[in-house]
Amino acid sequence: MASELVNVIVAFAFIYLLVRWFSKGNDNARADSPAAILGFSPRKATDDMIATVHAAFPDIPRANIHYDLLKTGSAEVTSNKILERGVLDAPPAAYFRAFPLATQQAAQGQPTAVSSTPTPAQPRDLISRFQLEQRVAQPEPAAGATAVRASWDASAEKREASLRERKAQMILEARKRMAEKLQAQTAGSS
Numbered sequence: 236m237a238s239e240l241v242n243v244i245v246a247f248a249f250i251y252l253l254v255r256w257f258s259k260g261n262d263n264a265r266a267d268s269p270a271a272i273l274g275f276s277p278r279k280a281t282d283d284m285i286a287t288v289h290a291a292f293p294d295i296p297r298a299n300i301h302y303d304l305l306k307t308g309s310a311e312v313t314s315n316k317i318l319e320r321g322v323l324d325a326p327p328a329a330y331f332r333a334f335p336l337a338t339q340q341a342a343q344g345q346p347t348a349v350s351s352t353p354t355p356a357q358p359r360d361l362i363s364r365f366q367l368e369q370r371v372a373q374p375e376p377a378a379g380a381t382a383v384r385a386s387w388d389a390s391a392e393k394r395e396a397s398l399r400e401r402k403a404q405m406i407l408e409a410r411k412r413m414a415e416k417l418q419a420q421t422a423g424s425s
Contacts, residue, residue, distance in 0.1 A: 269305075269333040277333075278308030292317050301334070302326035361406045365399075370407060 270276045288300045303313045303323045
């Protein structure tokens with residue numbers, strides 16, 4: 236009787252250890268799953284959804300869009316969030332373990348940026364972005380001669396041209412003030 240009890244206890248211990256050993260392999264597989272890495276159950280985010288949101292908001296990095304789509308599962312909700320807040324949260328480092336950058340680049344066929352630093356295709360400064368190189372090289376007109384009066388024009392083209400000109404003037408004035416500030420600093424330090 237006692238030997239049978241010992242055999243039963245040994246058999247249960249063996250089965251317990253065997254089950255535990257096999258389930259340990261499953262825990263590792265679960266720990267590597269995107270849900271375990273990200274801390275939430277990711278929803279489906281297709282390349283079409285990412286492309287749709289990125290087409291509407293090209294200044295938002297694709298990784299940020301993909302991360303938000305994994306949380307929301309909806310291009311509309313992600314778009315509304317961008318419209319309300321102006322930005323999307325950058326994905327945490329764990330996101331890149333679950334979705335490696337190289338995999339994203341290969342799937343999308345283009346580089347993925349996390350930050351909003353300009354890519355080589357984007358101009359690095361406002362002068363080149365707004366194509367004001369020739370206006371910087373021109374001598375300054377008399378004070379007040381370049382002021383554009385803000386008025387409401389009847390045609391959309393005139394309003395757009397007026398807005399473009401005001402932006403250009405603001406950029407050129409800021410550049411002028413910065414040059415004067417740097418000149419004053421160098422004169423003060425000499």
